[in-house]
Amino acid sequence: MQFPASFLYPIVKTEIDESLDVLIDRQNDDGAWHLTWRLGSGEVFDRLQILFEMHITNLNLTTLERFGRIER
16 A cells, blocks of 8 residues: 555554654664665676666655655
């Protein structure tokens, strides 16, 4: 569920709020979410790793914004 306007949100609000808390706790000091594993070794994999981490960070920030968890 990615939207608080979903008809299911009131039913699972507690679980979602707890999951969002965990997501925030796992954010690194630089504001990103880094993988805990490597895609591979070498320059190409290093670039892919960065791109994938950027994608995951963007998805997480979008989710947090949708649920009103980002302070502006």
